[in-house]
Amino acid sequence: MGNSGGSLTARSTGGLHQLMRAAGFTGIDDNKALAEGWQVTDFADAGQHSLAYLVRHTGAPAVLMSFHDSDVGFVEALTPDGTSWEGLLNRETAESYDIPLDHFPVEPAVAGALAWSAAAGLTPDEQAIRQTLTASALFAEELSAALLAALGLPGTAQPPQARVRPST
Template sequence: MRAAGFAGIDNTEALAEGWQVTDFADAGRRSLANLVKRTGAPAVMVSFLDSDVGFIEALTPDGNSWEGLLNRETAKSYEIPLEHFPIEPAVAGALAWSAAAGLTPDEEAIRQTLTGSALFVEELSSALMIALGLPGAT
């Protein structure tokens, strides 16, 4: 991950079937693309704003990508333009990303994470990983 442009790597949790979740402090502008290129595997990244809002980016090796936003109601208080993060394209993108990754997604659960709210956005991020079908995600 360091070679891909991630910094402040703190903790990595191994999941089933070779998947992993890694905490990091910062990512460069092309870090996600670099990681996918280096590993040849799909990846999803959630960047947190004060544990209040999560910005999702996901990419597959064939270039399919999607973006989303977690904790939309809280995002309004930060004056984040919600129209830049429409829900239906994010749901469709998440489903396509998950299928390309060989996972079995739960469409309704994905929609719930993208429209739901939580005191700490990390809770929605964890729920999203489960909804995307990451094996062993909790």
């Protein structure tokens, strides 16, 4: 059985775990530092408004990825000015779970990701974002890592392309 929790990527100068707990996150793991104050933290579960609470209290943008058994990833991103977007990772596998793909259209997700990255002061790669949102991988977490790199998050590296393949 795979991961059914999630990961939060946020910029914070400290006290992120305390803010995450106050926002309704549970099962919080250690932070992995990226660069320029960005951190990735795995968690077991999050509340419906956890991302909004966290962004409001940190005053910084964040990306939340929720995983369904490591097969599918649901992406939510938000900035303090309200720029937000949603996406789906591993669409082909999501379809086998009867997840309605029309609820997660690719082009609005790409446009939202580009706007979110710009609002977060990052330099995104539009082609890599689109590829990640349409690609397939054995584990959704592989696509998650590729998406963070495509969004321009400092300290992330694009995973090997051999593991992340375009969807057919």
